[in-house]
Amino acid sequence: MKSKVAVLKTSPATVVEDIGRLMRLTEYSKSLPKDHDTILKVNISWHHYYPACSTSPWQYDGVVNTLVEDGYAPAHIIPAHNRTVVINTKKGIVNNHLNTIDWKYGLNPVHLYEDDPPINWQVYKPKGKYRVLDRIYPEGVKIPGIFIGKNIIHLPTVKTHVFTTITGAMKNAFGGLLSERRHWTHSVIHETLVDLLMIQKEIHSGIFAVMDGTIAGDGAGPRAMVPHVKNFILASADQVAIDSVSARMQGFDPMSLDFIRLAHEDGLGVGDPREIEIVGEDISGVNFHFHGQEETLASRGQKLIYHGCLHPLEKILLRSPIVPWSYVASRLYYDIYWYNFIGKKRVRAIMDTEWGKLFEEYELSHYEKTHGQYPKTGG
Numbered sequence: 001m002k003s004k005v006a007v008l009k010t011s012p013a014t015v016v017e018d019i020g021r022l023m024r025l026t027e028y029s030k031s032l033p034k035d036h037d038t039i040l041k042v043n044i045s046w047h048h049y050y051p052a053c054s055t056s057p058w059q060y061d062g063v064v065n066t067l068v069e070d071g072y073a074p075a076h077i078i079p080a081h082n083r084t085v086v087i088n089t090k091k092g093i094v095n096n097h098l099n100t101i102d103w104k105y106g107l108n109p110v111h112l113y114e115d116d117p118p119i120n121w122q123v124y125k126p127k128g129k130y131r132v133l134d135r136i137y138p139e140g141v142k143i144p145g146i147f148i149g150k151n152i153i154h155l156p157t158v159k160t161h162v163f164t165t166i167t168g169a170m171k172n173a174f175g176g177l178l179s180e181r182r183h184w185t186h187s188v189i190h191e192t193l194v195d196l197l198m199i200q201k202e203i204h205s206g207i208f209a210v211m212d213g214t215i216a217g218d219g220a221g222p223r224a225m226v227p228h229v230k231n232f233i234l235a236s237a238d239q240v241a242i243d244s245v246s247a248r249m250q251g252f253d254p255m256s257l258d259f260i261r262l263a264h265e266d267g268l269g270v271g272d273p274r275e276i277e278i279v280g281e282d283i284s285g286v287n288f289h290f291h292g293q294e295e296t297l298a299s300r301g302q303k304l305i306y307h308g309c310l311h312p313l314e315k316i317l318l319r320s321p322i323v324p325w326s327y328v329a330s331r332l333y334y335d336i337y338w339y340n341f342i343g344k345k346r347v348r349a350i351m352d353t354e355w356g357k358l359f360e361e362y363e364l365s366h367y368e369k370t371h372g373q374y375p376k377t378g379g
Contacts, residue, residue: 002277003238003270012358019062031237032206038151047092051227051350052217055155057362059212079109082175097362120145131191151206158213168243169209190258218290240269250290
């Protein structure tokens with residue numbers, strides 16, 4: 001039986017309703033039992049708004065709106081946010097206008113680096129066999145206990161990535177399941193993503209993904225990309241299949257990407273496009289011709305540490321008391337230099353499009369004035 005991936009073209013005027021149609025094309029509710037809480041794994045890859053970088057407000061809105069319309073109680077919908085050492089997630093929630101959606105539906109986000117409610121990080125021993133994580137973390141692989149027994153919906157975007165060529169549903173679990181020491185795994189990132197998908201298959205009552213390709217990013221992702229308006233949205237219960245379809249749409253051979261091929265070989269999903277059923281849009285002729293080969297000074301340095309001449313020094317540079325140097329360097333490069341001298345021009349170009357106008361409409365104070373007070377049905 002083929003895995004199913006839904007793909008639709010959309011527009012700023014119809015995107016929220018189109019996401020509902022997209023999800024229902026996959027019969028998503030069969031994958032997400034309503035008697036379990038549902039985690040929304042939001043992707044915030046930067047605290048600035050940068051198109052295609054993080055979960056968009058219309059993506060978030062469309063998913064929650066569909067769940068509520070189909071009988072999933074808002075009190076049992078849990079947005080989950082991780083933290084990295086170089087990203088201020090709470091600032092990112094505001095700057096990406098995701099707080100508007102929390103306000104609209106009365107949702108109470110969980111921050112996995114805090115303990116209210118208790119996150120209960122715990123060592124997890126899988127039924128299956130790890131490829132690499134048990135070697136990276138010999139003291140035990142810790143995951144948030146709050147995830148166990150719950151549905152999860154991943155909210156990635158269509159974009160390239162400096163370490164994995166493309167990033168999507170499988171990579172979206174990286175920030176949620178692993179702690180702030182997850183950068184230890186970058187030298188074996190493909191195998192790590194496969195291990196994480198194995199864990200997800202064991203702990204979650206259901207897994208689903210809705211991917212936003214309305215604006216897609218090509219270049220040194222997840223941050224330093226060129227955004228392109230593409231007007232696509234994707235959804236699937238198969239994390240490998242949706243990443244495969246996204247990769248093919250971007251112009252890559254999915255089975256040439258190690259994390260997709262290895263997950264396919266391990267039976268964790270379907271990566272071979274010949275075994276995937278596409279419903280909704282005919283994408284047989286779609287090719288974004290993305291390259292994903294652009295590098296930044298920061299990404300070149302990272303690759304030298306993880307795969308190049310500095311690899312013998314990786315533990316000293318990234319796992320010792322001197323590691324804060326890398327956090328400072330990243331902040332200086334991306335926040336002070338790259339965003340101000342390169343990124344802002346690209347953001348302004350997108351803000352002049354209809355998607356940019358829709359983004360501005362999701363700013364919380366504007367949204368409150370335009371739409372009025374929504375009843376708070378969360379808890």
